[in-house]
Amino acid sequence: MSGGDGAQPRVDCVVDTDGRITFGLPMGSTEGHQLLLRLRPKKGQPEKVRHVLDLELADDGRRRAVLGPDAVLAEGRWDVYLLREPGSQRQRVRPGLRDLRALVDGHLHDRRSPLAVRIPYVTKDGCLAVRAWLRPAHAEVDGIDVTDRSMTVGARLHGASLGEGAVVCLRLRGGSGTLRVLEPRAGDDGRSFSFTVDYEELDAGTGAGSGVWDVFVQPAAAAPLIRVARLLDDVADRKEVFVYPAVTHGGAVLRPYYTVDNDLSVTVTKAG
Known part of the structure; x- marks a missing residue:
C-alpha cells in the first residue's frame, strides 16, 4: 500500500548507455530523502525484497538518486516510492520526464555477464516502475x-x-x-x-x-x-x-x- 496525502510527486529518470538510472525530483523540491524500489511480489505472496536509494542535493537545486549499473536488482518489476524521511510511510510516485534514448540501440552493444537490464516504465495505473532482467547470458x-x-x-x-x-x-x-x-x-x-x-x-x-x-x-x-x-x-x-x-x-x-x-x-x- 502507498502512503501519504495529496498529489503524488513526480520523479524524472534518465538512463545512460551503461544502464545507470538517475532519478530526479523537481528543482527546489524539499520533499523526500530516499527512494524505495520494491520488487513486486507474485499474487498472494508477501513483499520481501526492497532497495533504497538516497536522494542527494545536486548543484542545480534538484534532489537526485542514482541506481548504478551493477546487477543489484533481481529480475522482475520494481515499484518506485518516495520516503520523506528514513523509516517514514512510503508514497507512490508518478513519472516525470523519462529519457530512455540511450536504450534505443542497446542491442548494438556487447553486454558482459551477468546481463543486467533495467527499463523505467509507466504502470497501468500511471505510476513509475522499473522492469529488470538479470541473466547469466x-x-x-x-x-x-x-x-x-x-x-x-x-x-x-x-x-x-x-x-x-x-x-x-x-x-x-x-x-x-x-x-x-x-x-x-x-x-x-x-x-x-x-x-x-x-x-x-x-x-x-x-x-x-x-x-x-x-x-x-x-x-x-x-x-x-x-x-x-x-x-x-x-x-x-x-x-x-x-x-x-x-x-x-x-x-x-x-x-x-x-x-x-x-x-x-x-x-x-x-x-x-
Missing part, C-alpha cells in the same frame, strides 16, 4: 521473418559465444519434455546466428492439442540453455506492441510472440 532477437511455411529468426549472444555442438531448442511448455532441435547458422563473429522453424514440423510435434513452444539456444554441447528474447531497447512490455502474423497450417494456427517477460515463444492453436 542472453540471446537477443534481431528480427523475425514470417512466411506461410516457416519463421526465420536472427539473434546475437551476449555473455556467451557459439561453440561446437551449438543447437537451438524449442521446448513444448507443460512439463512433457518435448523438444525440437535445430542447427543454427552461425555468423563470422561467433555470436550472431539465425535459425528457421518449419511450421509443419512444429504442428506435428504439438500433437492433438494446442501448445506453446519456448525458444532457447544451447551455445555449446552440454552448456546451459539460454532463453531467446528481446530485452535490449526501451520497450518494457512488447507482447502487445510487437505482434507477428498468424499462419494457418492444416487445422492449426501458428504465431510467434513475445511473452510477458519479453521472451520469444511460438503458440500452436488447434481447431476445436
Whole structure:
C-alpha cells in the first residue's frame, strides 16, 4: 500500500548507455530523502525484497538518486516510492520526464555477464516502475521473418559465444519434455546466428492439442540453455506492441510472440 496525502510527486529518470538510472525530483523540491524500489511480489505472496536509494542535493537545486549499473536488482518489476524521511510511510510516485534514448540501440552493444537490464516504465495505473532482467547470458532477437511455411529468426549472444555442438531448442511448455532441435547458422563473429522453424514440423510435434513452444539456444554441447528474447531497447512490455502474423497450417494456427517477460515463444492453436 502507498502512503501519504495529496498529489503524488513526480520523479524524472534518465538512463545512460551503461544502464545507470538517475532519478530526479523537481528543482527546489524539499520533499523526500530516499527512494524505495520494491520488487513486486507474485499474487498472494508477501513483499520481501526492497532497495533504497538516497536522494542527494545536486548543484542545480534538484534532489537526485542514482541506481548504478551493477546487477543489484533481481529480475522482475520494481515499484518506485518516495520516503520523506528514513523509516517514514512510503508514497507512490508518478513519472516525470523519462529519457530512455540511450536504450534505443542497446542491442548494438556487447553486454558482459551477468546481463543486467533495467527499463523505467509507466504502470497501468500511471505510476513509475522499473522492469529488470538479470541473466547469466542472453540471446537477443534481431528480427523475425514470417512466411506461410516457416519463421526465420536472427539473434546475437551476449555473455556467451557459439561453440561446437551449438543447437537451438524449442521446448513444448507443460512439463512433457518435448523438444525440437535445430542447427543454427552461425555468423563470422561467433555470436550472431539465425535459425528457421518449419511450421509443419512444429504442428506435428504439438500433437492433438494446442501448445506453446519456448525458444532457447544451447551455445555449446552440454552448456546451459539460454532463453531467446528481446530485452535490449526501451520497450518494457512488447507482447502487445510487437505482434507477428498468424499462419494457418492444416487445422492449426501458428504465431510467434513475445511473452510477458519479453521472451520469444511460438503458440500452436488447434481447431476445436
